[in-house]
Amino acid sequence: MLRDHELAGVLAISDVVRVEAAPAVAAVTRLTGAEPVLLTGDNAATARQVAAQVGITDVRAGLLPDDKVTAVRDLEAAGQRVAVVGDGINDAPPRSPLPTPGSPWAVRAPTSPCTPRTRSSSATT
Numbered sequence: 156m157l158r159d160h161e162l163a164g165v166l167a168i169s170d171v172v173r174v175e176a177a178p179a180v181a182a183v184t185r186l187t188g189a190e191p192v193l194l195t196g197d198n199a200a201t202a203r204q205v206a207a208q209v210g211i212t213d214v215r216a217g218l219l220p221d222d223k224v225t226a227v228r229d230l231e232a233a234g235q236r237v238a239v240v241g242d243g244i245n246d247a248p249p250r251s252p253l254p255t256p257g258s259p260w261a262v263r264a265p266t267s268p269c270t271p272r273t274r275s276s277s278a279t280t
Contacts, residue, residue, distance in 0.1 A: 170201075170205060172205060172208045172209060176208070176209045177208065177209045177210055179209075180209045180210050180211060181210055183238075184210070187236075187238075189235065189236075190211075190212065190213060191210075191211050191213070192211070192213040192214075192215065192226070192230065193205075193206045193211045193213065193214045193215065193216075194215050194218055194222075194223045194226050194227075195214075195215070195216050195217075195218060196216075196217065196218055196219065196220075197216055197217075198216060198217060199214070199216040199217060201216075202214045202215075202216035203216070227239060
């Protein structure tokens with residue numbers, strides 16, 4: 156933020172991973188025997204940070220919805236059984252290529268695994 160063309164402050168927005176996210180990822184990993192994959196439109200640094208907090212090592216960042224669809228189809232073509240969890244409209248297309256809308260592998264998360272948090276700090280001029 157500038158005041159009279161001088162830096163007056165910085166506003167930083169970040170996601171805070173919910174406490175239940177890591178245990179949920181671990182439980183699904185144990186249940187399925189498969190390593191989870193994070194497909195996200197977020198930048199790579201943010202995606203890796205969140206993934207590390209929840210125990211995901213396969214991170215594919217900077218993806219558009221169509222890129223997510225391609226990734227899901229590629230996983231399925233490789234013989235993987237895919238469950239898709241999403242928290243927003245950008246996650247609808249990757250869920251659509253699943254066999255049927257009622258497929259047991261189509262999972263919809265009611266909310267994001269992250270809770271938005273805002274931090275601000277001031278710089279003196």
